[in-house]
Amino acid sequence: MYQKYLIIACKKNPAATNITTALSQFRKNPLLAGINRGPSFDFYLTEEEVLFDENLDLERINKYDFVIFPCTHKSEQGTKSLSIHAPGNWRSADFGGKQGKVCPSSALFQKFMFEKLRANIGKFNLEGFEVTLECTHHGPLINKPCVFIEIGSSENEWSNRRAGFVIAKTISETIERFKPNQYREVAIGIGGPHYCPNFNKIQLKSNVAISHIIPNYVTPITEEMIHEAVDKTLEEVDFAVVDWKGLGTSEQRQQVLDILDKMYINWKRTSEVDK
16 A cells, blocks of 8 residues: 655644654654565655645655645634645635646545544543544645645644644554555545534544545536546545535535436435444
8 A cells, every 4th residue: 555655844834843843753764664664754845835736846746655734724713623634626726736626535544544633632632622624625736645634723723732743643653554444435525514524423433434525615516526526536436425404505406416316426415324
């Protein structure tokens, strides 16, 4: 499976600096890692923000199997959070990437990381922080499987050393222990708000692993969006999970169901997934 991981972080990003500083203690000696042939990671520290393709050395990135972006998260509510999401844009590309294009994503990897992050918050007594998925959003657009893992939502949280340690520990353990579980069901998510409360429950409490999430606020949801979500999920997608009440009007829901039927994609409501 994945052996060579790359941690890409901006030197000017406070949460990225916090996380990579903590993560450096978990990095194996590169020579020993090569001899043992186990999974290992390298750092790629950028001068400018990682959201924009032009700030990245794509040739360097292509030498690795999987990319992890530690970063800040901002929200108007100022919620203290640790979040995970795949990058990409369903519509506008104001924050990097390309309109209508998303990055390759592993549903199984994201689920493993999400479960590990939730466990480590309790294990290391990080109080007051929520753990959440976010829908697929912002850049960069790269051709490697990748994930963002972020601290939100203000300077107080970005520099919180315990939060940085929890994410660093989560990254390290995920890299070291992740193995694809062939018994998982794989799904894309459709509908709901940005922070995906119904998909959070599924990712944590069910056998379903979720990759890309298309939120309600990008409606009308098109066939091209669903194609992109399915095609950029590394595993075979078993079905779509639809946040029924979080998918606009009955007409908008029916439009999505018609597209899924046309594409021969099975679907379930979030309430129909066993948890």
